[in-house]
Amino acid sequence: MERSELIEIGKKVDALLAGEEVKLHPSDVASYLKYLHHEDAEGFYRYLKRLPKEILGEVLLELPESLRDDAIEHLSAKELAEAIEELDSDDATDLVKEIEDLDEGLERRVLDSISSEYKEEIEELIAYDEDQAGAYMQTEVFKAYEDERIADAIERLRRLKAEGELSNIHQVYVVDREDRLKAIIPLEDLILYDFQTPFATIISNRRYEPIAVKASDPIGEVIKKFEDYDLAVVAVVDEEGRLLGRITSDDIIDLVEEQATEQIYNLAGVDEEIEEEEDLTEVTKKRAWWLLINLGTAILASLVIGLFDETIQKYVALAVLMPIVASMGGNAGTQTLTVVVRKLALGEIDWQNAKRALFKETLIALLNGIIFALIMGIIAWVWFQDQMLGVVIALAMVINLLAAGFFGALIPLILKKIGSDPAVGSSVLLTTVTDVVGFFAFLGLARWMLLG
């Protein structure tokens, strides 16, 4: 954000604190606080302490992690509890989790200051695994009973909205007296009915048959549903079909960004969660683990080179050229690997069309292998004035790019098949293949054809 925009927001924040009615989004307040923290740390804490509890929780959630932790430590358990009570249940749960990560004692004190009913709700939501739909749902929904009239439900909506209990309502969830979800009616339809009509009359229409997910469903499936059905919100039910809550598109957008980040990081051997930490030692340690695995594979490649040390001593051009073969294999393999990993994640490749993908990727790599065999063969021939050396590097190039394409596609497919994340560890496995095959093919062919 531009400095001038931030100063504009600052004026609005001042107006808000002075009690004026201002249209100001918590995320803008967070941007302003972030700017303040940088420019005037004292001002940051002063503003933080004065923020109305109605927006404090949302502002905290919008702050970058390090500032949020800092802010939480400067607030009392009571202030935090009040802020949490104002949040929707999903956001409240997120904030409690953040506090838990920071200080479990503080979390206990905060939870003890929250009304017991809401505390129970939050504890139930916290219990879900982060791979489950339940972890992303909010329990605040606009619910109506089959035997109710529309007018009565609307009256309840009015009350709940006035109490600040409900917002962002797009649909009414019609349930039976056991809370089992029977129908979902969009407000745009509801508004057209005579308000004296009971819901029972309306919901016989098949178009109101509910689309719902189970709280125990993997969140990946929920995301897929949003994408396939162009949803803005989805209802969440338990195993018996009882309404528990809903998941809204804003959480899905965040999740999609987060999963993409995780995938990009995994491909490069970086841990997404650790990277968010401020503690450099943790980040360094985590990255070092990955580098250690890479060191192992690099040494393996060196052992292959070591097999041919006499050949290299007689023919030092081999040492000069050998990294080219390995590097081209690594790059071609990474292209293939990346495409296959991403298409697996997007559901464009599955086990059904896996053979086709494998064949396609191998063929592309083979074609490029032939192209670069010709190019590099000629370069090596001219460079070292040695025709046979050109032939050797050309053959090694074809072999290594072929291996790169085949294993670049096969490795993620197999990881997926055995239930692993195809983005994790696949690139190190691939580099091992392209280094070992590259050096072995090039130096082996050289020993056989140049010195044999």
Added chain:
Amino acid sequence: MERSELIEIGKKVDALLAGEEVKLHPSDVASYLKYLHHEDAEGFYRYLKRLPKEILGEVLLELPESLRDDAIEHLSAKELAEAIEELDSDDATDLVKEIEDLDEGLERRVLDSISSEYKEEIEELIAYDEDQAGAYMQTEVFKAYEDERIADAIERLRRLKAEGELSNIHQVYVVDREDRLKAIIPLEDLILYDFQTPFATIISNRRYEPIAVKASDPIGEVIKKFEDYDLAVVAVVDEEGRLLGRITSDDIIDLVEEQATEQIYNLAGVDEEIEEEEDLTEVTKKRAWWLLINLGTAILASLVIGLFDETIQKYVALAVLMPIVASMGGNAGTQTLTVVVRKLALGEIDWQNAKRALFKETLIALLNGIIFALIMGIIAWVWFQDQMLGVVIALAMVINLLAAGFFGALIPLILKKIGSDPAVGSSVLLTTVTDVVGFFAFLGLARWMLLG
């Protein structure tokens, strides 16, 4: 999807074609057709021809590109035009674009079969650049005038919905007689007012001040707005504030996935748009360009090695160990590069805190440089029974990992600063640095310290 699910959908499709009222999403029909295409190509065309025009367009859009092209070629201009008329304007535009990519003559014939009013609308939408918000908007909105009563607007909504002109309405957009957007009222609020109230009375409330984007805004900013403000839909206006349409969260979810795919692909030197093509020659050619650039940098690294060919000949252990130094630099640099590229994309790093990010990344790389200098120094010493060789590789490791961290962060920052995409080309620049620095430091130190 499981085979059994697909067969279940197949039964529903049959029921639909038999004229029964079935709840069936176009994306499910598309999944079934995809399965059919694989199992029974004749059946695919038979079903395609019989699909009701109300869902044909949506089904086409949900098909994978190659099947869609195949399907479009089997439909007449008239059938396509009818399907397009049933689509919302944003989807209609997408489908026309798909037809255009395939066959411009067919596109003209299709457009000529569409009612002239809708044709004009589609042509206006097609004119937007794909980086602009306008390219993703639909013109179908629920609009009301300031001086209208709620009841009259609702009556219009009823008619538009009955005609299939409007769906997925969450808000009413209140405009003046010049179509300038004055307020946005969510249906959940509208439903609570007395329907005899004129909009003018309601919209004085500041909470209805509209959040809108301009059609010419970069789509990246629109995505940011959805994420910051947790939007489900946003209004689109022209430069004078006149209401043009809206963008819904389902398009934003698709865009976020697409941009992440593009970023992942760019980092690996793969072109997202070309990869969607069926034509293997195109894919091969595009990937070959990237490999050619890589070949250039690999040769550059080889030239560095060539400077030390006599040293290597005297000391062949150097040839065995040198790929380790380069590989560790490449991996550490890729970690840094990936984190910085992604954080730039997510807005977590900007020019303000760039210096801090650069410092942090360099420090992490230096720490890991020291760790792996020790590990690799001892390994080399023991392996080749040569203490000095251990010192040489240790020093080279520190130097190369330091360079990896520094340039891994600096390269994307500079690309961003000069207005380039930090994901494009950064990895090849980085590898050039880590290869050249790695070989030069290791072989140069070796010549100086071992043979000097």
